[in-house]
Amino acid sequence: MKRTIILFFALLWITAGAVAQQVYTPTADNLQNRAEFQDMKFGVFIHWGIYSMMADGEWIMNNKNIQYQEYALLANGFYPSNFSAAKWVSDVKAAGAKYICITSRHHDGFSMFGTKQSPYNIVDATPFGRDVIKELADECHKQGIKLHFYYSLLDWSRADYNPMGRTGNGVGRTEKGEWKNYHNFMLGQLTELLTNYGEIGAIWFDGQWDQPADFDWRMREIYDHIHAIQPGCMIINNHHLAPVEGEDGQTFEKDLPGQNQSGYSSTSTVGQLPLETCETMNHSWGYNITDKNYKTEKELIHYLVKAAGNNANLLMNVGPRPDGTFPDIAIERYNAMGAWLKTYGETIYGTRGGFIAPRDWGVTTQKGNRLFVHILNLKDEALYLPMEGKQVASAKWFIDKKPVKFTKAANGIVLQLGPLPNETVCVVELELK
Numbered sequence: 001m002k003r004t005i006i007l008f009f010a011l012l013w014i015t016a017g018a019v020a021q022q023v024y025t026p027t028a029d030n031l032q033n034r035a036e037f038q039d040m041k042f043g044v045f046i047h048w049g050i051y052s053m054m055a056d057g058e059w060i061m062n063n064k065n066i067q068y069q070e071y072a073l074l075a076n077g078f079y080p081s082n083f084s085a086a087k088w089v090s091d092v093k094a095a096g097a098k099y100i101c102i103t104s105r106h107h108d109g110f111s112m113f114g115t116k117q118s119p120y121n122i123v124d125a126t127p128f129g130r131d132v133i134k135e136l137a138d139e140c141h142k143q144g145i146k147l148h149f150y151y152s153l154l155d156w157s158r159a160d161y162n163p164m165g166r167t168g169n170g171v172g173r174t175e176k177g178e179w180k181n182y183h184n185f186m187l188g189q190l191t192e193l194l195t196n197y198g199e200i201g202a203i204w205f206d207g208q209w210d211q212p213a214d215f216d217w218r219m220r221e222i223y224d225h226i227h228a229i230q231p232g233c234m235i236i237n238n239h240h241l242a243p244v245e246g247e248d249g250q251t252f253e254k255d256l257p258g259q260n261q262s263g264y265s266s267t268s269t270v271g272q273l274p275l276e277t278c279e280t281m282n283h284s285w286g287y288n289i290t291d292k293n294y295k296t297e298k299e300l301i302h303y304l305v306k307a308a309g310n311n312a313n314l315l316m317n318v319g320p321r322p323d324g325t326f327p328d329i330a331i332e333r334y335n336a337m338g339a340w341l342k343t344y345g346e347t348i349y350g351t352r353g354g355f356i357a358p359r360d361w362g363v364t365t366q367k368g369n370r371l372f373v374h375i376l377n378l379k380d381e382a383l384y385l386p387m388e389g390k391q392v393a394s395a396k397w398f399i400d401k402k403p404v405k406f407t408k409a410a411n412g413i414v415l416q417l418g419p420l421p422n423e424t425v426c427v428v429e430l431e432l433k
Helices: 002-015 028-040 050-054 068-077 085-094 132-143 179-195 219-229 297-309 328-347
Strands: 042-046 099-105 146-152 202-206 234-238 250-253 275-279 312-318 362-367 370-375 382-386 392-397 405-409 412-416 426-432
Touching (some): 028 146, 042 146, 085 328, 099 132, 132 146, 179 219, 297 312, 297 328, 312 328, 328 426
Parallel strands (some): 146 202, 202 234, 275 312
Antiparallel strands (some): 362 370, 382 412, 405 412
């Protein structure tokens, strides 16, 4: 009853066209979710839609200029007979991941949940007829995995996504609808996602970059709408910009915080919000049958460690096949990450980036007075650590607890490591006084 009342007033407020001008103040539940989010450190990104049937990534409609009416016919044959929410969540847990972020609607406009805002969805438009998001949400709640929803702000199929942005201009749309209808459509879908699927950890937006920088998305209104329904729900927007009012986290696409090796980020600003970096196992987000260029187990584990050392979570992607299963090699990679985390998870989960900034040799993470030195790339048998005036009580290898000798040096210490252990990541634990 309480949620119904909150929802009623939220919708009344939106309908009246009111836009909050006050400073966004996160609730206690929201702040707790932020802290828990930072503790999780590892999540699984899932890009899945009818584009998986084409086996050429989630951008195929745009990249091949497929006419939107023809593209929509893919739904007629979408029948993921091997989909199992229980298997997905079990695989995610085996990877050591703590949350899932799944595409509820991608840029092609097809909704992967049972929305009442449009018949173009998995329940009404496919012979499968099942709400996979509902099944996944129920399983996540059952197995203790947080669920986040990716939500596209742009749409290559709707006439009321008008003016069109810089993508999807070759798919045959000629009718021009009104933006206010599209805005209300999004609000309606977000209402459904936040009322029909239990507690949601975050709404993860994408696509703001499709319009000019001065375009008025009315994002603050959208953000306030979300927080009115589920105040604890975090808002993360992959806009490649500095955080803005109303957001609860900052994400970096295919980059560690503050870096721009991928070329996506328009800013190097790293804000004060919880951080996340999202990355692909190969080069594709959606299922791509020819993309076999998967990162090695070592590369993926190193990326997880680097993210933690940069005080960020890693959101590692998988693109399920059209039959609803994860590619075998993706499961192998996740299992390898999970096996490593069974041994070294204490140096990742619940930590924050260490006071020693990332270096070429590796990164540090910290939990209370314990500093974990993650050595990723070191040819020497000794390592200098700047200690910023902090004193070290002891040093030991994390793997077997054997002591590591160290000597004082100018403004720091030198770890006398000797030959490094044959580990994917060599971790030294320092106890600080």
